[in-house]
Amino acid sequence: MEKQSTNGKTKKGTGGYSNITIKKETATRFRSYSKKFNSSHSEVLDGMIQYFKENNLDPFGEGTKIIVDSIKKLERQMMKKFDRLIAIIKNMEKTSIRPTYEMMLILYEAYVKDGRRPKQEPIQIQEERMDFLEPRNTVPKTEHDRMLQEFNEYKKRCNKILNNVEKVEPIMGKPYLKINMGIGDFESLIYQLK
Template identity: 25%
Template sequence: MEAYANIKLVKATAKRFRRYAQKLAPTQSEALDTLIDAHLKLAKESGQKSKSVQSIMDRSDTNADRIIALLRKIEKDQIKPMLGMLQVLFGYSSAQEQSGPKKGRSKAGGPMTETDFKKAFAVIDLKEEKLKLAADLELARREIHGLLSKKTEVVKPTLGRPYIKLQLYPEELKTLIAKYKPKT
């Protein structure tokens, strides 16, 4: 004898299924098996996926696109400064070799001086600092967005204007205030 399991359904849906199952098969289990098999076969033949599977696929495609965009940004912002540093060190780029001296060379076209190197490294340091600040800003934005979306609630009293309730422990609030306090 086979073991049985309970499935909770809304009464109206259960009644509809029982009426349909009587017409389709001798038992409700066989009717449900037939429906599931038909659904899987139809999905396989048509190549379509259910809405939930399709939404998961769309999300993964979106995440992959975000990762690709992030990698491209990293290539642009982190690899290009290295290329720029090399160009400054050697005084030219391969694309503009014929056009004459580059930015990094001294005015007379001679060898680079120590000040030229210092300027080049200062530019590289500024770019790295800019990238770090941008990453910190993005992290702070995500943290604040998460806080606002998960820990806030709109309260609509019967009298008066609606207001926002912040669901934090006092220690969490003190930590956030200290973390985002403007530097003077």
Template identity: 30%
Template sequence: MDNGYEKEGFAGLRIKTSVARKFRKFCKHYGKSQSLSLLDMILFFETNEISPSERFGETITSLKFQMKRRFNALIAIIKSIEKHQTEPTAFLMKQLFEVSAQQEAENHIDFTPQELITENEELEYYQNQFRDSQKRYLQLKSDTGLILKKLKYIRNNFGMGYYRLNLNKEDIQRIKNNLDHVHHDNSSEIR
């Protein structure tokens, strides 16, 4: 009848009649013998380290309902995050990529094949460029030399000395015209 307990004898317990009826009904409901049902109960209380007089407060059904509500709240939070943060960010990223793709398409330069030139023409081109840069360098060097020649140190008796540049208007205008990066002429004349 009871697996593992066939050779053991029975002992009588003294319990109230109403409690014995409830216990027998409980055992029939779960389909176990009275000995095994009582053993399962004792093991349950020992394993979970609880006392039979303790109340859990809530039944498993109410705990299930409470967990379901919590899960629904969690799902609502995730949907809210998705709606208010993830979707707008994804939309902005999509627009950003579309704009950058359009800009790339607009900035796409169609390189047309250039006319092929011979090695001699290419060599001549670079030689001319080198000669031009040499001329500009020599002109700049001569202008700097002229400025340094016209520079004179003036010693001051009551303070620090200073340098004075003795250039005439024509030399200054010529130096200005030789410089490529000067785009304006600031005159010092008072009108």
């Protein structure tokens, strides 16, 4: 912000303007440059000055030297970090990867020199058993008879349902099956199946 003198007092940022004489080409370049920021010319110029001050930049040659020096400094720091990483990887190779490789190589060479191959277990074929005809889990005769009776009843109900099934072929659509059964019989069947 500019300082403006009024009545012998200095005020900061009062919004007054001052004229600066610059070349016409420079003014045109500055106007087109400041349009990019959607700010007034004063704000853009003030921002540029602030940027130069904060970064210790000299617009007449020393500024680029400072930037190049800082880039070189960063590059040197990165190279030191890369050197550290390479040293860590070489150390890992020396202390853990290489010895493990050497041990595996020694074991492999010893195995090849020994000439022994792992023994393969002969495959044992189970003999055919004939005792499957003998009852293992026996149930009492009464239990067996009751289960047989329930099975026969179930079979009769299934046959009764299958006898009530008829094929329906509509004029349009796919054919389907229809069961002729009363609602009470259907509910009874659901109850029995639960």
